[in-house]
Structures are given as C-alpha cells and as structure tokens.
Amino acid sequence: MGPEQMADGPQDGVVLPPPRPLDAIDQDILRILQADGRASIRSVAERVHVSRANAYARINRLVEDGVIRGFSARVDHERAGHGTSAYITLKIVQNSWRTVREQLRQLPGASHIALVGGDFDVLLLVHTPDNRALRELVLTRLQAIPEVLSTRTLLVFEEEDLEPET
Known part of the structure; x- marks a missing residue:
C-alpha cells in the first residue's frame, strides 16, 4: 500500500x-x-x-490525521427513551466479519461493534426503548442474519461512561 x-x-x-x-x-x-x-x-x-x-x-x-474522528454529545440513553441496554455476543461464520459488520451498523440502537478474540467473535452494544424492543432486535433482526451462528444477550443493569480527567 x-x-x-x-x-x-x-x-x-x-x-x-x-x-x-x-x-x-x-x-x-x-x-x-x-x-x-x-x-x-x-x-x-x-x-x-x-x-x-x-x-x-x-x-x-x-x-x-484521523486521531480525532469527530465531535459528539454524550447521551444518557435512559433519559433519551432507551432504557434497556445490552451487550450481545455473536458467533459468526468464519471470514464474514465485514458482511456482518455492515448489517450490524444498520440495526436500530446499535452503539458499539467490536470484532474480538475468545469464546465469541463479535461484541455488540445496543440501546433499546424496552425489553420487548430488545427481544425483537435479537430474535428477529440479529438471528435472521445468515452469517450469525449464535447469540448471547447480557442485560445491562447499570452503566457509567468513564469521563476523561480534566
């Protein structure tokens, strides 16, 4: 290159x-x-x-130089109407990361996507209005992606963004 x-x-x-x-x-x-x-x-x-x-x-x-990728607001998801948060782990078909990533980017409430090593392949953070919307996202949207072999949902009870020291 x-x-x-x-x-x-x-x-x-x-x-x-x-x-x-x-x-x-x-x-x-x-x-x-x-x-x-x-x-x-x-x-x-x-x-x-x-x-x-x-x-x-x-x-x-x-x-x-791409060090600063943009400027954004830090959102309190619960106060913004997305009171349910979850980390979802996915096992995916080998070599399908780019295809899966593009589909995950389109999901409503997707906040963070990471390709990881270990017992699963992808870690996805989502924020949804409630448990019903989370269930719909997992059972209907995620599991309909052909390259997704399995999912596991970890419900977030409480979260805190770590703020940089000033």
Whole structure:
C-alpha cells in the first residue's frame, strides 16, 4: 500500500497518513476536547499555553490525521427513551466479519461493534426503548442474519461512561 495506510472501520476507504507521535500538548488538547467537545479554540489554547493559531492548527492536524474522528454529545440513553441496554455476543461464520459488520451498523440502537478474540467473535452494544424492543432486535433482526451462528444477550443493569480527567 505504500507509505500511507488504508483505514479499516468507520472510515473505510479513506486514506490516512501514517500515525505520528503525539506530544504533550496534543495529548492535553485531546483530553480537553474529550471532556468538552464544545470547548472554544481560545479556551483550548489558553489551557495548553499556546497561541490560538497553534491550537487551531494542531486540532486540524489531529482531525486530518484521523486521531480525532469527530465531535459528539454524550447521551444518557435512559433519559433519551432507551432504557434497556445490552451487550450481545455473536458467533459468526468464519471470514464474514465485514458482511456482518455492515448489517450490524444498520440495526436500530446499535452503539458499539467490536470484532474480538475468545469464546465469541463479535461484541455488540445496543440501546433499546424496552425489553420487548430488545427481544425483537435479537430474535428477529440479529438471528435472521445468515452469517450469525449464535447469540448471547447480557442485560445491562447499570452503566457509567468513564469521563476523561480534566
């Protein structure tokens, strides 16, 4: 592939430069933006002790290099009407990851998908309005995917997103 690497994941098909080492200022900028993605350039620059132009250039480089994949809101799923969460493990047909991943991306409430090693192949996190919707998702949608050999559902009783230290 040459000096550049092809991304495999949410940015499929996007050519990214090879990873560059991040210095302490880049790490601080990432920590600040993870804690508050709406932080102003001015605020970030002041907190990491660089000029606004330098902070702006660094953030742009982090985005262009694919280190920062985007900005989003942290959602309380229960307050947003999705009071049931579950991790679902899947065993899939060998070499079907890309096909299965594309189908899992389309599922309502799918929040995180990971190809893993161990007793199962895929770990899927979903948020649904209630247990009935979860049952429908597992029994009707997931088990209808031909490459899915088996599933196991782990109901989440309580969850907490770990926030970066500020």
